[in-house]
Amino acid sequence: MNTLVLIFSIFTLPSFLTSTEAVVWLFTYCPNTTTFTPNSTFQSNVNRLLSNLSSNANRSSNGFYNVTVQTTNNAVYGLFLCRGDVVGTDACGTCVANATAVARQRCPVEKRVVIWYDECMLRYSNESFFSTVTDWPGLYMRSTQNATDPTFQFNKVIEASVNQAASEAVGDADKFGTNQANVTGLISVYSLGQCTQDLSAMDCNRCLRRAIALLPGCCYGRLGGRYVFPSCNVRYEVYPFYAQNASSAPEPAPGPPPPPLPPPKGKSKIPTSTIVAIVVPISASVLLFVVGYCCITRRAKYKYNEAAADEPSGENDITTVESLQFDFATIQAATSNFSDDHNGYMSPEYAMHGHFSVKSDLYSFGVLVLEIVSGKKNSYFFQTDPAEDLMIHAWKLWRDGTPLELLDPCLRDSYSRTEVIRCIHIGLLCVQENPADRPTIQSVILMLTSYSVTLPLPQQQAFFLRSRAVGNMSEATLDSAQSINKSSPSVYEGSITELYPR
Incomplete structure (x- = not known):
C-alpha cells in the first residue's frame, strides 16, 4: 500500500467469452419497500419492458439501451449495460436474457431492481433515473x-x-x-x-x-x-x-539492477585511520545520549517531588477506582434530584450506582451524536409520549426500519443517506444499556473513517428513570444486507462478494 511476489493459487487465466460460455451472476438488489400487485397493469408494463430489453441486447451496437414503458400512473423505466469488451458478441445478449429471467424469478413484485452480472447490468424502476448518477446500493x-x-x-x-x-x-x-x-x-x-x-x-x-x-x-x-x-x-x-x-500493450518494466562485482580474493585490509574515523564519532554520540538521558530523568524526578510536596493531600483526592464511586444521596444532590438539566448525558450505571468507566464517556458521546443528527437536545425531547426521550425515539425509528425520520428537517435537502444512517447506528451502539456492549473510542474512530468496517447490531439502548421499556429489535429488520438481498453473497474465483450499504 526485495521482489514483489504475487500468489496465483486461486486465479486462472480465463479464456474470453464466446457464444457458448456461461455468464457469471454477481448480485441481485430488489428491496420489498416498494411493490406492486400481481397481474396488475404495472406488472404487464414490467413484462413488456423486460422483453424489450432482452430483444434489443443482440441488436445493440454499443452495449447500452434504455426504454420507458408507460401507461397512466404505471410508468416503468429500464436499461441494460454490457461490459465494453463483450459488445458485439452473443455474451451481451445471453447476459441480458439471463438477467431478465432472474428479475422475474427473484423479484416478482418489486418495483426497483438492479441485477449485476460479470458481463452486464440490468436495472428498472417505477421512477425515472436516466441521466442521473446513482451510487446506491454499492457492491464491492x-x-x-x-x-x-x-x-x-x-x-x-x-x-x-x-x-x-x-x-x-x-x-x-x-x-x-x-x-x-x-x-x-x-x-x-x-x-x-x-x-x-x-x-x-x-x-x-x-x-x-x-x-x-x-x-x-x-x-x-x-x-x-x-x-x-x-x-x-x-x-x-x-x-x-x-x-x-x-x-x-504496456511499457516494459525496467530490468533489475546489475549485481555488484565480487570482492577480490584474499584478505582485504582497512586502514587504521578509517576505523578510528568511524568508531570515535559513534562512541561520542552514545556517551552524549546516555548523559543527556540521565540529566533529563533526574530533572523530571526533582520537579515531580517538588510539586508533590507543594500539593496538599486531602480526602477528595482521586487515588483509586473506589474514589470515583458515590452513594445515591451524593449523586442525587449533585444532579439536583436527577434534574433533566443534568442527566441527559450521564450513563445509567454512573447515575444509578456510581460506577464509572471509559465506557461512560462513550455513552455521553452517543447521546451527542443523536442530538447532532436530530437537531434536538435529549433533555428537552418530547414526541407523542412525555416520558419518551431522544434515545427511545431513535431506538423506535431504528427498530421500525425508518431511521431517517430522526434527521433534522433543516438537513433534509442536503445530506448523505449513508452517513446519516451510519451516525445513527454508531450513536445507538454507544448508548447500549450494558457498558460491555458499547464500542471503544478506537472502534468508533474506525467506524467513522472506514466504510469497510462491519457494524454490529445495537442492543436495546440504555434509559433510566422511565416507567416503560422498549422491546427487542428484530434482527431481520435492521440487517441491511439481508433486507435488500434475496440471496446470500456469492463466492467465485476466490473472491468474496459483500453488499456495501452506503
Whole structure:
C-alpha cells in the first residue's frame, strides 16, 4: 500500500467469452419497500419492458439501451449495460436474457431492481433515473488472496491504473476504458472503468472517482477487487479479465539492477585511520545520549517531588477506582434530584450506582451524536409520549426500519443517506444499556473513517428513570444486507462478494 511476489493459487487465466460460455451472476438488489400487485397493469408494463430489453441486447451496437414503458400512473423505466469488451458478441445478449429471467424469478413484485452480472447490468424502476448518477446500493468484491510485501508498491500501481482506466472511460463515447500496468517484469495489473452511457462526461467522472475513492478501504492489498454502482463500476485484477486490444500493450518494466562485482580474493585490509574515523564519532554520540538521558530523568524526578510536596493531600483526592464511586444521596444532590438539566448525558450505571468507566464517556458521546443528527437536545425531547426521550425515539425509528425520520428537517435537502444512517447506528451502539456492549473510542474512530468496517447490531439502548421499556429489535429488520438481498453473497474465483450499504 526485495521482489514483489504475487500468489496465483486461486486465479486462472480465463479464456474470453464466446457464444457458448456461461455468464457469471454477481448480485441481485430488489428491496420489498416498494411493490406492486400481481397481474396488475404495472406488472404487464414490467413484462413488456423486460422483453424489450432482452430483444434489443443482440441488436445493440454499443452495449447500452434504455426504454420507458408507460401507461397512466404505471410508468416503468429500464436499461441494460454490457461490459465494453463483450459488445458485439452473443455474451451481451445471453447476459441480458439471463438477467431478465432472474428479475422475474427473484423479484416478482418489486418495483426497483438492479441485477449485476460479470458481463452486464440490468436495472428498472417505477421512477425515472436516466441521466442521473446513482451510487446506491454499492457492491464491492475482493480476492481472498493478498499481495505480499511490499504492498505499498502494488497499491500504488493499482491506484494509477484504475485512475487511468477511469480517465479513458470519461473521454470515450461508450463510457468504457481499460488500462494495463506493470508491477514487475512478470506481473501486470489490468483495470477497467465503465459508466452507463446516458451520463454526461462530468457525471461519469464523478461516479467513477467516488468508486475509486472507496477501493482502498475494501480491496487494496488484494490481488483483485471491484466497486460497483448502478451508474458505474471499476475493477482491477492481476489477470486479463477483459478482451485486450493488441495495441494497448504496456511499457516494459525496467530490468533489475546489475549485481555488484565480487570482492577480490584474499584478505582485504582497512586502514587504521578509517576505523578510528568511524568508531570515535559513534562512541561520542552514545556517551552524549546516555548523559543527556540521565540529566533529563533526574530533572523530571526533582520537579515531580517538588510539586508533590507543594500539593496538599486531602480526602477528595482521586487515588483509586473506589474514589470515583458515590452513594445515591451524593449523586442525587449533585444532579439536583436527577434534574433533566443534568442527566441527559450521564450513563445509567454512573447515575444509578456510581460506577464509572471509559465506557461512560462513550455513552455521553452517543447521546451527542443523536442530538447532532436530530437537531434536538435529549433533555428537552418530547414526541407523542412525555416520558419518551431522544434515545427511545431513535431506538423506535431504528427498530421500525425508518431511521431517517430522526434527521433534522433543516438537513433534509442536503445530506448523505449513508452517513446519516451510519451516525445513527454508531450513536445507538454507544448508548447500549450494558457498558460491555458499547464500542471503544478506537472502534468508533474506525467506524467513522472506514466504510469497510462491519457494524454490529445495537442492543436495546440504555434509559433510566422511565416507567416503560422498549422491546427487542428484530434482527431481520435492521440487517441491511439481508433486507435488500434475496440471496446470500456469492463466492467465485476466490473472491468474496459483500453488499456495501452506503
